[in-house]
């Protein structure tokens with residue numbers, strides 16, 4: 001069994017620590033607000049008072065913190081007690097532009113930092129399901145894969161660039177968040193026109209365009225006959241705006257982007273070129 005340190009007992013960190021404990025690992029936890037460690041102590045984790053105490057003697061370290069500022073502060077605090085060659089695996093969702101400089105600076109000083117952000121909610125981290133991304137040296141992937149795979153449903157290795165996982169992670173979150181905002185517009189349009197949320201969900205159980213499908217359509221748009229012209233799609237957006245009234249989030253910005261595209265001569269193209277202009 002491994003000696004594992006988990007720093008950050010927020011929604012995800014707590015789940016990771018619980019899962020590691022349930023598999024019999026020796027788990028040391030630390031959190032800035034100490035009271036959040038209490039449930040883990042009940043499950044047999046050792047609660048450390050400082051990041052350094054948490055990582056002393058650990059085989060590997062997991063960080064699951066808000067973002068870069070917390071990551072830098074906690075690494076500074078833990079490093080005096082970190083053993084030689086011990087991986088520090090950071091699962092926080094970070095700014096890509098900060099991940100590569102951090103990786104390079106820490107590696108130059110001999111600290112084995114890797115970034116492995118996740119598409120996992122609290123239940124996923126407790127149950128070791130969902131997706132984990134990893135990028136960086138392939139030797140690190142080989143060393144870490146069995147341990148990281150045990151913490152998630154699927155580990156996707158994205159190659160040597162240390163910040164690739166950070167970039168792909170925010171891309172995925174972008175879709176999640178934009179789709180949610182788009183659903184909000186459709187619910188508002190439904191409310192204004194007497195269509196229930198259940199009826200809207202029922203439509204999307206049967207008619208469900210995918211992100212990948214729409215992306216492929218956009219990439220092929222210049223080479224294929226027009227299926228749905230920009231001017232016709234803009235007409236439909238006008239119908240939506242008129243039906244919904246005020247208070248929409250996404251569609252007004254889409255209407256503006258379409259108007260620009262039409263002004264610039266793309267009115268006769270497939271509407272999907274909106275994604276590639």
Ligand SMILES: NC(=O)c1ccc[n+]([C@@H]2O[C@H](COP(=O)([O-])OP(=O)(O)OC[C@H]3O[C@@H](n4cnc5c(N)ncnc54)[C@H](OP(=O)(O)O)[C@@H]3O)[C@@H](O)[C@H]2O)c1
Nearest residue numbers: 008009010011012013032033064065066070092093120121
């Ligand atoms: N929740 C999700 O569904 C989900 C899904 C995928 C990815 N993520 C990512 O996973 C990370 C953690 O998310 P979460 O939902 O677990 O968040 P959370 O519950 O808000 O936990 C954030 C953690 O960061 C710590 N922290 C913040 N600033 C700090 C600082 N300056 N120094 C030390 N510790 C600090 C917090 O400590 P305190 O308790 O003292 O505030 C807490 O332990 C984030 O990067 C998030 O974007 C979350």
